[in-house]
Amino acid sequence: EVQLVESGGGLVQPGGSLRLSCAASGFTVSSNYMSWVRQAPGKGLEWVSIIYTGGATSYADSVKGRFTISRDNSKNMVYLQVNGLGAEDTAVYYCTRDNYYYYGIDVWGLGTTVTVSS
């Protein structure tokens, strides 16, 4: 079964850091484009970052310089290191997979919640 399971969220103080993890099963992360998408409480969806099959990465302007996406092929995991957190980063963070054949996200994890508060 194709599945993504996120972990690593929690309550963090402003300016703090977290590392979000995403465990994939049923497919190989290194053969797919993997993204993180977030959703602030009661708000819409915001694409955050992507790691391509070749290892190149891209970020939304809102997180550039603060967030880093990476993967561990041996563990079939994707990570999002989030630094310099502010209240505007409070959200559910979803790990996602782009479909290989068309533009769209065909697999979503259940999400992990990041709350930034003092």
Place this chain on the structure above:
Amino acid sequence: EIVLTQSPGTLSLSPGERATLSCRASQSVSSSHLAWYQQKPGQAPRLLIYGASNRATGIPDRFSGSGSGPDFTLTISRLEPEDFAVYYCQQYGSSPRYTFGQGTKVEIK
């Protein structure tokens, strides 16, 4: 950056009725780059439509997508109780890779 504007913000309908949701882009968008998602409370989004008009795997045929250029439509032909949810359109771009509309909530009247 292309901005997607969805309308209406909320659609109040009864089961069995037809729902028509709109997504308008701030500039022309290729049909192949337009997708629709459904999200229920407490759940992750689910892909419904890709390439503006292609149903994703397992999506019932009461869901259909259409449109081109800046204007796209998601139609639910006859609302089932499980269809009451929030719907998002999404477009693929170079940077950022994806942008989403703000969502349309389909609620029970």
